[in-house]
Amino acid sequence: MNEAEIKERVAAFLGAHDPGGDRLEFLRARFDAGLAWVWFPEGLGGLGVSRELQQVVERELADTPQLTGGKQGIGLGMAAPTILAFGTEEQKRRFLRPLWTGEEIWCQLFSEPGAGSDLATLATRAVRDGDEWVVDGQKVWTSGAHHSRWAILVARTDPDVPKHRGMTYFVCDMSAPGVEVRPLRQITGEAEFNEVFLTGVRLSDDLRLGAVGDGWRVAQTTLMNERVAIGGAPTRRGGGVLATVLSTWREQPELRTHDLHQRLLLLWVEAEVTRLSGARLREQLAAGQPGPEGSGMKLSFARLNQALSGLDVELRRDLGYDDWAFRRSEDVDFYGRGPGYRYLRAKGNSIEGGTSEILRNIISERVLGLPSEPRVDKDVPWKDLPR
Amino acid sequence: MTLLYSEVEQELRSSVRGLLADRCPPAAVLKRVESEPYDLDLWKTLAGEIGVAGLLIPEELGGAGASASEAAVVLEELGRAVAPVPFLTSSVLATRALLPTRDALLGDLAEGRRTAALAVSFAASPYTPERGSSVSVDGDGRLSGTVTGVAGAEVADVLLVPVGGDLYAVEGASVEVVPSLDLTRPVATVTFAKTRARRVGACDLAAVLRFGAGLLASEQLGVAEWCLDTTLAYVKERHQFARPIGSFQALKHRLADLWLDVVRARAAARNAVADASSVSVAVAQSWNAGVAVRAAEEALQLHGGIGMTWEHPVHLYLKRAKATEIALGTPGDHREALASLVDVPGPGAG
Numbered sequence A: 001m002n003e004a005e006i007k008e009r010v011a012a013f014l015g016a017h018d019p020g021g022d023r024l025e026f027l028r029a030r031f032d033a034g035l036a037w038v039w040f041p042e043g044l045g046g047l048g049v050s051r052e053l054q055q056v057v058e059r060e061l062a063d064t065p066q067l068t069g070g071k072q073g074i075g076l077g078m079a080a081p082t083i084l085a086f087g088t089e090e091q092k093r094r095f096l097r098p099l100w101t102g103e104e105i106w107c108q109l110f111s112e113p114g115a116g117s118d119l120a121t122l123a124t125r126a127v128r129d130g131d132e133w134v135v136d137g138q139k140v141w142t143s144g145a146h147h148s149r150w151a152i153l154v155a156r157t158d159p160d161v162p163k164h165r166g167m168t169y170f171v172c173d174m175s176a177p178g179v180e181v182r183p184l185r186q187i188t189g190e191a192e193f194n195e196v197f198l199t200g201v202r203l204s205d206d207l208r209l210g211a212v213g214d215g216w217r218v219a220q221t222t223l224m225n226e227r228v229a230i231g232g233a234p235t236r237r238g239g240g241v242l243a244t245v246l247s248t249w250r251e252q253p254e255l256r257t258h259d260l261h262q263r264l265l266l267l268w269v270e271a272e273v274t275r276l277s278g279a280r281l282r283e284q285l286a287a288g289q290p291g292p293e294g295s296g297m298k299l300s301f302a303r304l305n306q307a308l309s310g311l312d313v314e315l316r317r318d319l320g321y322d323d324w325a326f327r328r329s330e331d332v333d334f335y336g337r338g339p340g341y342r343y344l345r346a347k348g349n350s351i352e353g354g355t356s357e358i359l360r361n362i363i364s365e366r367v368l369g370l371p372s373e374p375r376v377d378k379d380v381p382w383k384d385l386p387r
Numbered sequence B: 001m002t003l004l005y006s007e008v009e010q011e012l013r014s015s016v017r018g019l020l021a022d023r024c025p026p027a028a029v030l031k032r033v034e035s036e037p038y039d040l041d042l043w044k045t046l047a048g049e050i051g052v053a054g055l056l057i058p059e060e061l062g063g064a065g066a067s068a069s070e071a072a073v074v075l076e077e078l079g080r081a082v083a084p085v086p087f088l089t090s091s092v093l094a095t096r097a098l099l100p101t102r103d104a105l106l107g108d109l110a111e112g113r114r115t116a117a118l119a120v121s122f123a124a125s126p127y128t129p130e131r132g133s134s135v136s137v138d139g140d141g142r143l144s145g146t147v148t149g150v151a152g153a154e155v156a157d158v159l160l161v162p163v164g165g166d167l168y169a170v171e172g173a174s175v176e177v178v179p180s181l182d183l184t185r186p187v188a189t190v191t192f193a194k195t196r197a198r199r200v201g202a203c204d205l206a207a208v209l210r211f212g213a214g215l216l217a218s219e220q221l222g223v224a225e226w227c228l229d230t231t232l233a234y235v236k237e238r239h240q241f242a243r244p245i246g247s248f249q250a251l252k253h254r255l256a257d258l259w260l261d262v263v264r265a266r267a268a269a270r271n272a273v274a275d276a277s278s279v280s281v282a283v284a285q286s287w288n289a290g291v292a293v294r295a296a297e298e299a300l301q302l303h304g305g306i307g308m309t310w311e312h313p314v315h316l317y318l319k320r321a322k323a324t325e326i327a328l329g330t331p332g333d334h335r336e337a338l339a340s341l342v343d344v345p346g347p348g349a350g
Helices: A003-016 A023-032 A053-060 A069-086 A089-101 A215-231 A241-251 A258-286 A294-316 A339-350 A356-367 B007-023 B026-032 B040-050 B068-080 B087-101 B105-111 B205-237 B249-274 B278-302 B304-308 B314-326 B331-341
Strands: A106-109 A125-129 A132-140 A150-156 A167-173 A179-184 A193-204 B116-118 B142-151 B158-163 B166-170 B174-177 B187-196 B198-202
Touching: A003 A023, A003 A053, A023 A089, A069 A089, A069 A106, A069 A150, A069 A167, A069 A215, A125 A150, A132 A150, A132 A167, A150 A215, A167 A193, A167 A215, A241 A258, A241 A294, A241 A339, A258 A294, A258 B249, A258 B278, A258 B331, A294 A339, A294 A356, A294 B249, A356 B249, B007 B040, B007 B068, B026 B314, B040 B087, B068 B087, B068 B205, B068 B249, B087 B105, B087 B116, B087 B158, B087 B166, B087 B198, B087 B205, B116 B142, B142 B158, B166 B187, B205 B249, B205 B278, B205 B314, B249 B278, B278 B304, B278 B314, B278 B331
Parallel strands: A106 A150, B116 B158
Antiparallel strands: A125 A132, A132 A193, A150 A167, A179 A193, B142 B187, B158 B166, B166 B198, B174 B187
């Protein structure tokens, strides 16, 4: 299918469905017409065509009801590609449509108090009981758990084998008995993320994603997509967090100093070359030549966001803060609210979705082919690891 | 507009790389830098057989009618090899100055029969094109004055001298090579004393230097790539504390950061040829010049003592990188230009 054909497809769809009508009905119809994510298979919201054509669809449908980016981020960016890659036909049919329309929100139950960068050491147990699994454990840093209908969950199903081999990937029903979500207050004052306690949670075996013991491999798919989702969004020149700093800079010339000017120009250039790399990366993906460059996007994004949001606070000489009140966040929001909030929120960018240190390990080992540090935990059964 | 390489460009790259691997390994470059840095036999093959000299010259003037994008790929490869050939000085800068005049000399340059150099300081920039030049023209059309820091002059058959918006061709000026930071592209002082010159046409020198600066970003990318690749190979090989030093996180993280800088330098270099606007060129220069220097400095440090020796070629790359940081505008010059180009004015600018 080419650009003209897909435009025709969109035009026909718009002819049959009024974008000014019910929002949800419109989104469901868009999914059913294969115009949700065109590179997905037919029947699952796609047309089985090149991912490149999605841009055309987005342009054509720009003035119609849109998804709620932040809240749906984990579902769209992480759960969906994993379900597509590892789910059964039944799972794909059950989960993808309401995930895409936003009727069902997803969160991610990966990290634990004792398993952060070393995710594979996680201790949440899932024990088989007939056609069900019984899950016990504690997860942490779970953004949006308080909105979520479903979660992607990695749990230990075999403690007797080395850590990478004994995990299994599940879809967790967040409304099941035994799931308890407690807000965790962040340095911004609000609670975007949560602790999630799982106590005797029963999940039927048809909520398992992938084979028993294959959880690590399935989780890799999620994590690679998470990093692309965080770092890979297209921006225009001078866009993103830079845009906020630039508008203050232009509107309030009395705030400018020579020192800030030099630093802002350095960051402007870095933001621009990072943006160009993202554009080049997307071109490679569209041309079917994915390069290793993707691994670096989140790293650059975190650094830039932190540097620019820090400069923004300094530029404004603003000693205030908009609101420290403890509340549950409605959304994941990097750019909203005041400069103080943005500065503090950006600190999370080098931690969430893989710390910058872990990303540098991944780049150096998988892209640059450098040897790993000597490992003491590789061939030891999980239950025997020192802790 | 694309930021990727075309198939034609990849083919051109592999023929240039193949030739350079064969005829111009770093050891060979090192061997000649103190006697006769330029390798004119190699240049003859590159210019004549592979046809790089005429890339930017239209077919009707005897060239290949290619674009800056192909020339950029050649520069990446020449940078990777710190190849001592006058491609940037003759086939890019001098050729670009001559193109609007459609002078017959272009045919000779295209075939590599003759070589030219622009008699402009390599330290001049699109923003200060006159830097380093005191040349004037008298009523008889004769040139007098000096230009310092001219690259490629000693191997040029013809010097192209921009004076007051005009371009003059000169054969037989005094060219005195000075000891130069960059061993593989030394600079010379060119002196004119009532030297006879032929006016070949008008010259927008700032535009010529901007074009050259955009392409120089690709040479800098090539320099940085060699430094990164060579360092990666070394840290995988070199053992200390009974491990390859490349297994230590302290070094892995530095190399991951450097890789990310090089990835962005590639995007910036490609963008500067795909969209040759003043902004794209200034972005590419302010980023890539620094990346080349950083890559060479990291290469030297991570090679340890051997990196400090004359016999290891890393110093050729460090010297090239540091010299090109100055060439055609420093990163700071280009950032200063960006301030007005992208509306990020300084204090007191309203």
